Amino acid sequence: MTNQPLGGNDLARFSGPQTFMRLPEATSPEGLDAAIIGVPMDIGTSWRSGARMGPKQIREQSAMLRPFNLQTGAAPFDGLNVADLGDVAINTFSLAETIRTVSRSYDRILRQPLVPLTLGGDHTLSLPVLRSIARVHGPVALVHVDAHADVNDTMFGVRECHGTWVRRAREEGLLRPSKVWQIGLRGTGYTAEDFREAAGWGFHIRQAQQLWHQPLKALAREIADQIGDAPVYVSFDIDALDPAFAPGTGTPEIAGLTTPQALELIRGLHGLRIVGADLVEVSPPYDMAGTTALTAANIVYEMLCVLPGVPYR
Amino acid sequence: MTNQPLGGNDLARFSGPQTFMRLPEATSPEGLDAAIIGVPMDIGTSWRSGARMGPKQIREQSAMLRPFNLQTGAAPFDGLNVADLGDVAINTFSLAETIRTVSRSYDRILRQPLVPLTLGGDHTLSLPVLRSIARVHGPVALVHVDAHADVNDTMFGVRECHGTWVRRAREEGLLRPSKVWQIGLRGTGYTAEDFREAAGWGFHIRQAQQLWHQPLKALAREIADQIGDAPVYVSFDIDALDPAFAPGTGTPEIAGLTTPQALELIRGLHGLRIVGADLVEVSPPYDMAGTTALTAANIVYEMLCVLPGVPYR
């Protein structure tokens, strides 16, 4: 019998454990097919801080989620054993040390063949997670949904932070460049080449403006077809969404994706061999009504629904 | 001469009576064609409370509304005598008693052949209102705009609350099942059958995902044609809207309707024999900038504009 979320009629939603979806908390990855892990860091952010409170707030809002996906038919807890592994014990004063700690934690967790679903925290975390993922799975395809390309070389002379992780991951061979998709990019930049260099690496870039006013089902299918059976990592920065849908984030950019588009995109990845995913950059101090964290919780749930092994009814 | 809203040049909008649109307050339904009634309850909610403050806040924001509908040509106050009847004296400690009180109040109000437009308050209120409506009009068609189907049998063992009213209304014969439309449903559920059972009853269900990225004019026309000349009740839960448009609600679900869609839908009901309507689940503590209540006030106004007897210019 797999773990099940605590039901809303068993205990009122504003009550009970503050785990993701009120799933059981686990102290060991053993026996799990997928795991929720928090990385409550924000010292890798360059504008508004607060993402350290993200994992806590996403878990709180996830109490609204029920187990069955009425819209897609997915029944994730029928097929997978899922638990919340709590937070990585990051070092809130040192970005470098935190990056090392995340890697060490994920190396240990990934001895169990599970899919880690990470709640951020700032986007820096994707780098150490990908290092651990690549040690297990080799270079991976990447579906990177974000307002920003995160391909800076350095920021303030620092090589590993929330705006550089994609460049580092590519340099270190953690990615299959021809199978990297960046979706939702927009905003302003320092040079005309900001998006062009990555295109030269083989990345597939879909700027937000190419996606306005339309469903993303076709794009999702295109991505899925192109990636095929490669192992895939999905990294979703909540600022990919328009600030109307996700005001609670550190570096918001206007004119982004809508939540229907986000759901179409994630749902369309069903069938891919997803080996890990993260949802990052929720900053609760700027999320007055909790809707950003609620959106994040839903997206993580939809990611869970498209993992290999989830039955559909 | 019918009642008219107080004009913005007669008294500054942030001033004057806190009635809907600053209409005259009435203590008796006599002589009215339509009436605004508040039901300030929230003890039927299962996640975030606060909807008890809804009627007050909707009225406050309705001060922005002027009498003439520039977009549709409707001039509601030229054709109908409308007043604000204030709030039902609910019992804030007892859901059961409140339900009885609402029924008694509406039974008394409906001795006058008027159309009640109810400001909620949580969605539980639709049940006693429908009971009173059905006593006058018999079973009615229902246009139910909502993120949730509200067809649970019980919640915490309680049979009458904000998640069960539709099932109760059907069981009690208050509805014409083949003329029930549920628009905007989405979110997660406890079983795969959540939406299917209602479909078996003859309900017409349009999930939110079927409506993304498109106008709702055609849908409204389809509904109007199907319902024909049956008496219709319209129940609009503000959480039908996406949280970007309506964050101030108790059980928000992401990826909902947009306000243009809501207006298209309501406007398209023009010509139907509407016998009552409500707008529920506005929770002001989560509506930091007042825009949810403003949206609610506008939707109630648009409902008023499509009532029988409203002239169009």
Add this chain to the structure above:
Amino acid sequence: MTNQPLGGNDLARFSGPQTFMRLPEATSPEGLDAAIIGVPMDIGTSWRSGARMGPKQIREQSAMLRPFNLQTGAAPFDGLNVADLGDVAINTFSLAETIRTVSRSYDRILRQPLVPLTLGGDHTLSLPVLRSIARVHGPVALVHVDAHADVNDTMFGVRECHGTWVRRAREEGLLRPSKVWQIGLRGTGYTAEDFREAAGWGFHIRQAQQLWHQPLKALAREIADQIGDAPVYVSFDIDALDPAFAPGTGTPEIAGLTTPQALELIRGLHGLRIVGADLVEVSPPYDMAGTTALTAANIVYEMLCVLPGVPYR
């Protein structure tokens, strides 16, 4: 070895379990000397709702607390085995049913000779808790810190809600009237007799205005001396505090106690035979900066520090 709170250098404070002070969660009361229990209800409130979110928010803010009381020398976790028992499974739609459930839960918990420290939730909860307490300890002395006397006979015809529990407790013989202290009363009332009847019962009343501008050490000593070795229940409604210190509550009254006064009062109860305590009426939607919940967490901690068996250094 007793349970210890998780330390801030072991895991960042914004991380880890959402228990009180990040203590271990327990599923059984066995072996505990004191227990934290949440009662997340708010349907017994008469003005602003939201207290259902209180236990969660108090626990979140309690992450700031460290084990040792630098100001009094108390080391509660050196002497007592404490855990967080989670929340009572209240029925959010029925006040009467919730009251019964709380009683049943506490009856079961109190089979273990522990001291329950309850996080509210609205003040109604003190009634069923006192019923369970009295079944174990007989009638108790009461230190009731509150802006309101809560001695109404009924509200909206309801006999058991947040404004009547003291009268009920007295009627049912749960209290020793000559050892009931009400501290911080103020505000307006319906009759001149509002405070006088209770005085006639033998209650000791200290209105807020009698306490302005002065320390409460002497008062605490007077209370302690008068109560002597009777079993005592302490009920602290956060609205006893001035809204400057505790804005996040349902029925705030101006010109209340200060937090230094609250600490002096609680600390002065050291040596009494406290058999239970609660902290109620924290309403997070009105607690924008989290300081009300932080204050509540501190007061609960100070209550813990004065329990019998706590060593002082």
Add this chain to the structure above:
Amino acid sequence: MTNQPLGGNDLARFSGPQTFMRLPEATSPEGLDAAIIGVPMDIGTSWRSGARMGPKQIREQSAMLRPFNLQTGAAPFDGLNVADLGDVAINTFSLAETIRTVSRSYDRILRQPLVPLTLGGDHTLSLPVLRSIARVHGPVALVHVDAHADVNDTMFGVRECHGTWVRRAREEGLLRPSKVWQIGLRGTGYTAEDFREAAGWGFHIRQAQQLWHQPLKALAREIADQIGDAPVYVSFDIDALDPAFAPGTGTPEIAGLTTPQALELIRGLHGLRIVGADLVEVSPPYDMAGTTALTAANIVYEMLCVLPGVPYR
């Protein structure tokens, strides 16, 4: 039989008319002994605007007030017939025109020998109100509780605004300078003479720093004795209070009065011949939890309690 506030057990507090204390609204001053009047203006403010929403918000929070003053024994509605006269129809685009309109309105209202209690709105309003008051009562004593002396000659070349009204009132002979008391002054200024000139006029000035850490009963008695039987106007700027107690105001100054001090001060005026009073500068956009407006409502209530003719029990 005099007007009575609507009781909290007759209709839930979050319901009912948005008049002060849910008193009856009156359209004519006839038969009234005292009247609540709103002046919803804010174009006379020099830093943060928003006070135009003040009267509405004070009325909303006043729903918490019950008729009997438990702390002083005052029963204002036993002795006085009080109603809410609604708002003056100010001109939101013209300060000069608004000042004229307020005067005209008050001249008309004061044909009835009632005591006007004005809800602001910015402090400019005290000037036209005083002009009308002086036309009826001649020059008056003034109890002016404020962080600022409001004795500027001009601001931006304008002679009548929220920082000049006291100087104008004195120049026009509306005041008895030897019976003017300014309480709570503090903050910074442009010249060393800011407070000295007024002292030279005979004004009695008590800076906030002279009042820190102490009760104000003695001061209130001193004021009452000195004023004797002269007609008195009381003007209370909410920024007299410390921002901890009243954050929702336009020009906050730190280290102000506490609410206990404010209550002691107002209560100590009992016995004076008060002919009018106002409470100004509540700015709701900066009053996140509603506590500033609640405080304002209480102070207006306390002013009502010390009017001539109020019985005490």
Add this chain to the structure above:
Amino acid sequence: MTNQPLGGNDLARFSGPQTFMRLPEATSPEGLDAAIIGVPMDIGTSWRSGARMGPKQIREQSAMLRPFNLQTGAAPFDGLNVADLGDVAINTFSLAETIRTVSRSYDRILRQPLVPLTLGGDHTLSLPVLRSIARVHGPVALVHVDAHADVNDTMFGVRECHGTWVRRAREEGLLRPSKVWQIGLRGTGYTAEDFREAAGWGFHIRQAQQLWHQPLKALAREIADQIGDAPVYVSFDIDALDPAFAPGTGTPEIAGLTTPQALELIRGLHGLRIVGADLVEVSPPYDMAGTTALTAANIVYEMLCVLPGVPYR
């Protein structure tokens, strides 16, 4: 060498000068091709105030902007010398005087052949700016993006305020009526003629409902073609946007434009002879997460990008 914005790697974005995009501040218009100018007024507003804080907040959020427009290729600072001229010294107590001051300031600034980009402040400011513009350029074409037509004759008897400026501008011959475009109009009105009269003047009106669910590229092209080489003024009221995207404004109307539409519209004006532009009605007290001001900053940046003389890469 033209002025450049301070880079995010030179100084952290939350640091440095509070000018627009952290451009140099200039005290003289000499040598500038375009200038940012603030007009921090809000006494011309009829509902919620606060726009006086708009320029400050827009500048604060503009720190997120980098120099190069990744989506259009525009490099505004390669072609134009731009600086922030600070704020006009408005008179916060007098609307009439403020209008005169704005005119005088712009007359002086426009002795230099630069394009003024104005940050509001309420929409009244467009009238004096247009007077100065017309003195230099003669009558201009107008692209007016707004929820409201602003063609009232008077409001409260006042002829120059935020709801009348378009009528005044037309009467005074500041506009070329056949080249006036009003985009995004919606909401309710006082008469059926609200929009019709302006149509009779030759204005081109596109109500919001005509634009729902579609890109605005074609509309922008239509406007650009129709206006041709006439000098154009662009006036963008942030309430043209839906409140989901821009809650922080004084008179929000539901069902407005989206930010993608706004960007398409502004970008499509490239090639026109723009001689001035403004962005008005940002009201920070209602902009809890700063996203309205961020949107405003982006729109001003996009306006800058379509000015004559900006190179594209």
Add this chain to the structure above:
Amino acid sequence: MTNQPLGGNDLARFSGPQTFMRLPEATSPEGLDAAIIGVPMDIGTSWRSGARMGPKQIREQSAMLRPFNLQTGAAPFDGLNVADLGDVAINTFSLAETIRTVSRSYDRILRQPLVPLTLGGDHTLSLPVLRSIARVHGPVALVHVDAHADVNDTMFGVRECHGTWVRRAREEGLLRPSKVWQIGLRGTGYTAEDFREAAGWGFHIRQAQQLWHQPLKALAREIADQIGDAPVYVSFDIDALDPAFAPGTGTPEIAGLTTPQALELIRGLHGLRIVGADLVEVSPPYDMAGTTALTAANIVYEMLCVLPGVPYR
């Protein structure tokens, strides 16, 4: 002629430069007697982040301040030439690098014999500032107003962060231990020795509870007498204040100092040889109404008023 703040009648307070008190900005320390310097860092915080926005917000609120101290008679700008030197270019990703950068900046600034007044930012900044100060002045006396002693040895293994700077400063010989005063300490700790070790070093500790309910004039005089003519550094952590007065901070502790006490304390330091001062830990995301930053601005102004060379009238 010394620099003067821009006056409120010259330019509306919500307008003009965002420097401290709208003083001129300077790019070089030359010719200055005192300088305002921002250090916008928050990566040294252990609970809630956001202090990086502190300097900006303090400057914004300082626009309320006028040049003359009405309460003490100080006229700082008559005697001292003061300017705002802007912010240190901190490295937002590296605490260690930021600490080095601050030292380098202050070493350069202090070549001019001025008094630096630093706006934080988290408390880590005091360490590098003190290093620079000590290089010029030798070991200094310290008046440290704070809820926390900041004498940890390490936090998460890090030796230099916001909880360790006092220990480091003492170890490095930057302080004269017998002339160190710690005022306002409170809260909970990890060991009973938390405050005792520092006492053993010769530090003078006044816990908050020793100071409740009383003026601090006598304490200030005691401090001043004891310090005598030693060079003094004043470090004021805003969390020394009670959260009622200063909710906007990262690690609030209940039952702290009041703002009157803070003013008495700072004013009582007049006559000391103050060589530097800072005000730290203002976290704007938790400062909803801006009152924490306003308080901080006032305290910095009061520090300025007690610097050597300020004339009193």
